[in-house]
Amino acid sequence: MVQNVKYDIVKDLTDRLSGAKAIVLVDYKGINIEQVNQLRNRFRNSQVDYFVQKNTLIKIALHGMGITELDSYLTGPSAVAVCKLDEVSPARELVKFLKEVMEDKKFPSFKVGYVAGHVFSAAELTTLAKLPSREELLAKVLCGFNAPITNFVGVSQGIIRKFVYALDAIVKKQAEAS
DSSP states (O other): OHHHHHHHHHHHHHHHHTTOSEEEEEEOTTOOHHHHHHHHHHHHHTTOEEEEOOHHHHHHHHHHTTOOTTGGGOOSSOEEEEESSOSSHHHHHHHHHHHHTSTTOSOSEEEEEEETTEEEOHHHHHHHHTSOOHHHHHHHHHHHHHHHHHHHHHHHHHHHHHHHHHHHHHHHHHHHHO
């Protein structure tokens, strides 16, 4: 009976972890229940699945998905933040939570992240969280593409404007001469 329950838990974990663009392991010690609930709400609003489970069960689920790089980090208290839509959301939300709610205390803290098939250290996750959002980066790229065209149109209009002024001056000069 216990074996069936653990099998069901591992199956549920596998479902929650599969297709994830980001899996972040969090050391959650030093945080009270009220703060945990605030963090869960922030994660939920960002469509990040945040949960606590036994390390051995998490390890079994990850092994079933072919992910073995996180084994050495699954020690001590571990929470998991999983996002299937965005690679940066779990890291960004935890960094914002630390700054706004925990007033830059060192807990909860990143253990490691598995983002787009690569392992990210705690420092790399913090750096990743500080990058602009995907939408902001796309807007900057589009502005970069648009800038040469905008400049070309401005220069072209200047040339045409000067040409029209020159023609107007010639017409006025000829009108005065006659």
